[in-house]
Every structure is written in C-alpha cells, then in structure tokens.
Amino acid sequence: MSTETSFLSHARYGKDKVRVLRVVREGKWHHIVEYNVQALLEGDIETSYTEADNSVVVATDSIKNITYYIAKISPHVLIPERFALHLGTHLVSKYPHIHKAFVTVEQLRWSRIPVVGEQGPQEHPHSFIRDGEDKRIVKVEIDASKGKEISASVTAGISDLLVLKTTESAFTNFVRDKYTTLKEVDDRILSTSIDLSYTFLPIEIPKPTDADVEQFTIPSEIAPGSVWDTMVPENARKVTLDTFASDNSASVQATLYRMARLIIAQNAQVQTVSYSLPNKHYIPVDMGYLGVENLIPSQAEVFMPIAAPSGLITATITRK
Numbered sequence: 001m002s003t004e005t006s007f008l009s010h011a012r013y014g015k016d017k018v019r020v021l022r023v024v025r026e027g028k029w030h031h032i033v034e035y036n037v038q039a040l041l042e043g044d045i046e047t048s049y050t051e052a053d054n055s056v057v058v059a060t061d062s063i064k065n066i067t068y069y070i071a072k073i074s075p076h077v078l079i080p081e082r083f084a085l086h087l088g089t090h091l092v093s094k095y096p097h098i099h100k101a102f103v104t105v106e107q108l109r110w111s112r113i114p115v116v117g118e119q120g121p122q123e124h125p126h127s128f129i130r131d132g133e134d135k136r137i138v139k140v141e142i143d144a145s146k147g148k149e150i151s152a153s154v155t156a157g158i159s160d161l162l163v164l165k166t167t168e169s170a171f172t173n174f175v176r177d178k179y180t181t182l183k184e185v186d187d188r189i190l191s192t193s194i195d196l197s198y199t200f201l202p203i204e205i206p207k208p209t210d211a212d213v214e215q216f217t218i219p220s221e222i223a224p225g226s227v228w229d230t231m232v233p234e235n236a237r238k239v240t241l242d243t244f245a246s247d248n249s250a251s252v253q254a255t256l257y258r259m260a261r262l263i264i265a266q267n268a269q270v271q272t273v274s275y276s277l278p279n280k281h282y283i284p285v286d287m288g289y290l291g292v293e294n295l296i297p298s299q300a301e302v303f304m305p306i307a308a309p310s311g312l313i314t315a316t317i318t319r320k
C-alpha cells in the first residue's frame with residue numbers, strides 16, 4: 001500500500017502583528033499613522049514544509065524588517081492602501097520564487113487634539129488622541145505569477161465601529177413556532193460593532209526593474225487625488241453611520257442592505273460591499289417584583305447589556 005496518502009495542498013506564511021508608528025514631519029506640522037501589519041507569502045515554498053528545506057524561506061523576521069524598511073522609504077506610507085501595495089509589490093519583486101503577497105494593514109485611530117489657539121479652536125500640530133477603537137482595514141493581494149505585470153486586488157473597510165440607538169428599531173413578523181420565546185418588539189435598543197469591507201476591480205502595477213526592486217510605480221487608481229483611498233473610505237463610514245442613525249430599522253438585515261446599496265450607488269469604483277453585524281442585545285430589566293414597570297419597549301429605561309450570545313448578521317451586496 002502506498003504511504004502517499006496526503007499532499008501539501010496549500011501553503012502560506014509570513015509575519016503577523018507587525019506594529020509600526022510612522023511620523024512624517026512637515027516642518028512643525030507632523031503627520032502620524034499607526035499600523036498593525038500582516039504580510040504573508042506564497043510561492044515555491046513547498047519544500048520548506050515537505051523536505052525541511054529552509055533555503056526557500058525568507059525568514060518571517062526579514063519580512064518584519066522589510067515592513068519597517070518600506071514604512072521608512074515609502075512616499076505612500078500615510079495612506080494604508082498605497083503602503084500595503086508598495087510592501088506587497090516589493091516582496092514579490094525582491095524574491096523571484098515568491099509569487100504572491102497578502103498584506104493586511106490595520107490602521108489605528110489617531111486624530112489631532114483640538115486646542116484653543118490665538119485664533120480660536122484649532123488642531124494641534126503634533127499631539128494626537130485615540131478617538132475611537134474602530135480601525136481602517138486594507139487587504140491587498142499581489143499576484144506576480146503571470147509575468148510582466150503585477151496584478152493587485154484591494155479590499156478595504158472598517159472594523160469595530162461600535163454604535164447604538166435607543167429607538168427606531170423594531171423586530172416583528174419573524175418565524176413563530178415551538179422554539180420561539182422572543183417577543184415581537186416595535187421599539188428596542190439596536191447596537192452593533194460594524195465590520196464593513198468593499199472591493200475594487202483588480203489593478204495592474206508595473207513590475208519594478210531588476211536594477212531597482214524598491215521602485216513602486218503607483219497605479220492611477222490610487223494615485224494622489226484618486227478616490228479609492230480618501231473619498232471611498234470617508235463615504236463608506238459616513239453612509240454607514242448616517243444610515244444606522246436615520247433608518248427606521250425593521251431588522252439588522254434590512255438596515256445592512258440599505259447601507260450597502262447606498263455605498264454601491266454612491267461609489268462607482270466599488271464592486272461589492274460586505275457587512276458583518278453582531279446584534280448586541282440589550283434586555284430591559286424586569287422590575288415587576290418591585291412593582292416597578294420597566295418592560296414596555298418604548299418606555300423601558302434600565303437595560304442589561306448581554307455580552308454573549310449575540311446575533312450575527314452578514315451579507316455581501318454586489319454591483320450588477
């Protein structure tokens with residue numbers, strides 16, 4: 001009987017959670033980004049698994065060092081989409097046996113501290129505040145397996161955008177059977193931690209020359225002034241928050257669908273929009289035993305936040 005009962009069907013490796021803060025100084029005006037970077041590689045690396053052959057392994061420590069180096073030299077470092085594309089392009093260009101790079105950049109929030117200056121309120125030139133735990137997320141897949149051009153796909157979005165509304169959310173008319181204990185409500189608290197991502201059509205990046213593998217020719221789609229890395233992220237965040245706030249929600253599902261359709265309608269470049277929305281339940285506390293009314297949905301005042309379980313509503317909406 002053959003001992004060949006299995007084979008290596010998939011292999012990808014690299015560094016995760018590379019933390020980097022980059023400062024760009026423009027005189028006294030400083031700009032910062034803080035990123036958590038994951039950079040993973042695919043290519044002719046099978047023998048490192050199957051034959052303990054480390055000669056094909058770019059050490060994950062080197063991948064970390066390259067991440068810091070590109071953060072230092074990239075003129076694109078302040079924009080996560082461009083930084084991720086530069087890093088991924090460099091990884092596949094520097095190492096011919098590496099055919100694909102998968103770079104995820106998570107950007108933490110740092111906004112300028114508003115201070116009172118001589119001319120009234122103004123933003124501080126070099127002091128920042130973490131004004132939210134939500135993150136901007138960029139995922140790029142860089143494919144150099146097809147020769148001359150490098151093709152890149154970009155998915156971007158937001159994670160952990162925590163929101164809550166105290167009315168204009170209902171949930172009725174759902175399946176009722178012997179398993180149903182949930183009451184229909186025409187008024188409830190709606191809270192969710194929004195994960196949102198959107199995709200663009202793949203783009204082509206010219207391959208750096210052998211003489212200069214660090215060179216990165218920025219594709220027109222994300223050149224400065226293009227919409228991918230400024231307008232679309234701002235619009236997606238604004239549409240999401242506006243819709244959450246103003247929609248008279250029949251369900252998480254219905255509100256999700258509205259948000260996603262609006263983003264597609266307002267951003268010609270966006271091909272798909274996906275949301276993952278946990279329904280973070282807040283239960284009115286029953287105080288009937290004290291003779292205190294707290295269960296009428298539109299009048300309840302004291303709620304118990306439920307950490308788990310939560311609902312989880314997901315969907316992808318695609319441009320026709």
Ligand SMILES: O=c1[nH]c(=O)c2[nH]c(=O)[nH]c2[nH]1
Pocket residue numbers: 171182250251252253279311313
């Ligand atoms: O908006 C909701 N969608 C559901 O699918 C659901 N299920 C549930 O118990 N509560 C809710 N709320």
